[in-house]
Amino acid sequence: MHSPLNPPHLNSHSQNQPFALDPPDENEWEAGPLAIVGGCGHVGLPLALAFAARGRSVDLLDTSAERVALVNAGRMPFHEDDAEPLLAESIQNGRLKATTDASVLEDASAVIVTIGTPVDEYLDPSVGEFDRSLTWLLERVRPGQLLILRSTVFPGMTDRLARQLEERGRGDVDLAYCPERIVQGKSLVELKQLPQLVAGATPSAAKRAAALFRLICPKILYLRPIEAELAKLFCNAYRYINFAIANQFYVMAQHFEADFHKIYQALREDYPRMQSLSRPGFAAGPCLLKDTMQLGAFNHGSFVLGQAAMMVNEGLPYLVVQDLKRAYPLADMTVGILGMAFKPESDDPRSSLSYKLRKVLLLECKRVLCTDPYVPDTGLTPLAEVLDQADLLLVGTPHACYHDLKCRQPIVDITNTIKKSVGATPTAVNQPAELA
Numbered sequence: 531m532h533s534p535l536n537p538p539h540l541n542s543h544s545q546n547q548p549f550a551l552d553p554p555d556e557n558e559w560e561a562g563p564l565a566i567v568g569g570c571g572h573v574g575l576p577l578a579l580a581f582a583a584r585g586r587s588v589d590l591l592d593t594s595a596e597r598v599a600l601v602n603a604g605r606m607p608f609h610e611d612d613a614e615p616l617l618a619e620s621i622q623n624g625r626l627k628a629t630t631d632a633s634v635l636e637d638a639s640a641v642i643v644t645i646g647t648p649v650d651e652y653l654d655p656s657v658g659e660f661d662r663s664l665t666w667l668l669e670r671v672r673p674g675q676l677l678i679l680r681s682t683v684f685p686g687m688t689d690r691l692a693r694q695l696e697e698r699g700r701g702d703v704d705l706a707y708c709p710e711r712i713v714q715g716k717s718l719v720e721l722k723q724l725p726q727l728v729a730g731a732t733p734s735a736a737k738r739a740a741a742l743f744r745l746i747c748p749k750i751l752y753l754r755p756i757e758a759e760l761a762k763l764f765c766n767a768y769r770y771i772n773f774a775i776a777n778q779f780y781v782m783a784q785h786f787e788a789d790f791h792k793i794y795q796a797l798r799e800d801y802p803r804m805q806s807l808s809r810p811g812f813a814a815g816p817c818l819l820k821d822t823m824q825l826g827a828f829n830h831g832s833f834v835l836g837q838a839a840m841m842v843n844e845g846l847p848y849l850v851v852q853d854l855k856r857a858y859p860l861a862d863m864t865v866g867i868l869g870m871a872f873k874p875e876s877d878d879p880r881s882s883l884s885y886k887l888r889k890v891l892l893l894e895c896k897r898v899l900c901t902d903p904y905v906p907d908t909g910l911t912p913l914a915e916v917l918d919q920a921d922l923l924l925v926g927t928p929h930a931c932y933h934d935l936k937c938r939q940p941i942v943d944i945t946n947t948i949k950k951s952v953g954a955t956p957t958a959v960n961q962p963a964e965l966a
């Protein structure tokens with residue numbers, strides 16, 4: 531009996547695929563340029579840089595003319611550690627080119643897809659746009675090309691695409707899914723360190739994709755497509771749930787007026803089994819929530835732990851503001867939010883909970899000012915002005931530059947990364963004497 535996701539024509543080889551193939555031979559990689567669709571994005575561009583550093587020619591196909599121009603000028607459209615010098619070098623030596631012109635697909639030996647796969651306003655996978663892009667791509671792939679999906683996809687997508695290729699009589703295209711598991715900002719380091727999951731729709735696709743990735747990563751792990759798709763979503767959902775555990779414990783401690791950070795320190799000190807407990811914080815970003823929700827949608831709308839994690843993490847800004855409201859006369863105050871990126875040292879504001887924090891605070895405060903040294907948002911206020919005008923500071927994103935901040939007003943920091951000596955108020959419930 532075949533499940534709908536494992537049609538008979540794929541089962542014969544893919545069931546036996548995990549670790550059954552010969553290890554890829556580094557010399558097997560094919561010459562010819564690579565094309566990365568969505569190549570000027572957070573996943574596509576660092577990947578392209580890694581391949582260019584190994585001597586491959588890479589064409590970056592992207593619909594954003596602005597990003598294409600930036601990349602061709604040797605400038606990163608977003609922060610990625612150590613990427614800018616490598617980008618400038620790769621543009622200069624001609625290995626990397628960005629374009630909006632799809633004709634670059636024709637000459638590519640491999641086409642790698644890294645475009646976004648968001649969820650919609652109901653937290654359902656927004657597959658329409660991705661589907662349209664893939665249908666467009668299927669009309670352009672040429673015989674012998676290796677087509678690799680690297681975007682995080684809804685489970686079953688690779689097998690579905692394999693069926694579509696077969697229905698179009700395009701068995702001459704090799705299809706593989708090779709998910710990205712890198713932490714944003716550290717791609718150039720982690721690509722060299724982490725094993726790459728490789729799932730081919732056919733053994734030949736798996737071998738070719740493995741040989742390609744073996745150029746830039748140390749180890750290949752073979753899975754079936756559905757397994758690799760689930761592995762990627764499990765990875766993000768697991769992290770998201772872990773952040774929710776810390777946040778739930780924090781909220782519980784606050785509720786009973788216990789100092790969570792003292793508990794946190796005591797729990798971890800000389801106690802190996804609690805080292806993995808995260809700090810509380812505004813867990814968000816472009817992937818963790820949406821991939822947890824994709825997994826829930828895939829599992830027929832039911833992912834109790836993931837959905838509970840969403841309620842805890844997304845509910846945290848409301849709870850923090852409620853705590854603040856009990857401790858401070860917010861209606862008369864200007865509150866400054868420090869950090870708007872979704873995580874420290876990042877310039878990426880996508881799905882950052884600092885923005886939700888601002889929205890909630892706007893309903894309660896006289897004024898809300900937001901600042902971030904990295905996020906390119908014209909609505910933000912320079913730090914000096916925020917320090918000058920705010921009555922109270924709230925850490926949204928604990929960028930390292932805030933750790934030793936000298937300021938006159940209290941700082942509320944649920945992550946407890948700001949040095950206590952500088953702010954009068956390390957957590958939300960402790961009311962400073964001058965405002966009592």
Ligand SMILES: NC(=O)c1ccc[n+]([C@@H]2O[C@H](COP(=O)([O-])OP(=O)(O)OC[C@H]3O[C@@H](n4cnc5c(N)ncnc54)[C@H](O)[C@@H]3O)[C@@H](O)[C@H]2O)c1
Pocket residue numbers: 567568569570571572573574591592593594597644645646647663680681682683710711712713714816817
């Ligand atoms: N950002 C991460 O850390 C990360 C990590 C692992 C996996 N992922 C997954 O990788 C995928 C891409 O994420 P991202 O953060 O790089 O997104 P991104 O928005 O930074 O990059 C996507 C790029 O694709 C371009 N694009 C959109 N539609 C296009 C089209 N039809 N043709 C050509 N270009 C197009 C956009 O202009 C953009 O430059 C998503 O599925 C995401 O879940 C992201």
